[in-house]
Amino acid sequence: MRRIDAALALLAAPQGWNYYHWLFDVLPRLHLLARWRDVIEQYAVPGNLSPVQLDTLRLAGLDPARLLRLEEGERLRCQHLYVPSLPGSEGCYPPWSLEFLRSTFLPSAAAIAGRGPRIYIARGPAAARPVLNEPELTARLAGLGFTSVLLETCSFTEQVAIFRDARLIVAAHGAGLANLVFSSPGAAVLELFSPDYLRPDCYFTLSRQLGRTYDFWLDESQAGPARPWGAITADVAAIARKIEDAGRNPSAAD
DSSP states (O other): OEEEEEEEEEOOOTTTTSHHHIIIIITTHHHHTGGGTTTOOEEEEETTOOHHHHHHHHHTTOOGGGEEEEOTTOOEEEEEEEOOOOSSBTTBOOHHHHHHHHHHHTGGGTTOOOSOSEEEEOOOTTOSSOBTTHHHHHHHHHHTTOEEEOGGGSOHHHHHHHHHHOSEEEEESSGGGGGGGGOOTTOEEEEEEBTTBOOTHHHHHHHHHHTOEEEEEEOOSOOSTTSOTTOBOOOHHHHHHHHHHHHTSHHHHO
16 A cells, blocks of 8 residues: 555546546546645546546646556555545536536647548547448548548547537547537537447537537447447448538538
8 A cells, every 4th residue: 555645636537548538527627626726736647548638637737747647456545635526427517517628628729720620530440339331431421521530640639629620520429529528619410329339418418518519320230249349330321411411500511
């Protein structure tokens, strides 16, 4: 057991390794801790944070030297420990937490350009929940003016800028859509679902909270052991029709 004498604040949460949970369950806790910022000496964070997660902490004003990395299974004995509550429940977060994320991180991307008004968030062939015919889908979307983006290759501020500038976003359900919090008024999203994993609560709710237009498409293919769990076989024609419907909203057709 390690003894910690410094005043320590906890910045961790269940599934905090996941980008969605990092954005909505962990980062807004900095707002809850703000009144004790002059007292807190260190912040306890998971030891396996990604470069993107570390960048969010830097942009939020935390000196990397003040981070205490937690190891799996490690036990600490703390003299002064600050543990903020979770901001909200999964799929429904309070307005103050969304405003905190927008006010904290949108300015950091002010000098960065997005990737255009229409973007498709690609999964890639190695994704745990792949779009099985993604080349066919991306080819059709390219003809409709979409730029395909692999968020794994983007920095955090690039992701913020991409979603800030997008007017119409097409993506399979996944953590990358958490970046909708950085979208601008008038944006629209079309979320693609696998028959194995239908979770409209997360981004439908977020879109409604932000006043964004939301629609979804559900893969009705037969689920089973012949394909990876959570995989999607895109009905390209049906998705194109959905996009045409979204395009009738002038804000999403730019």
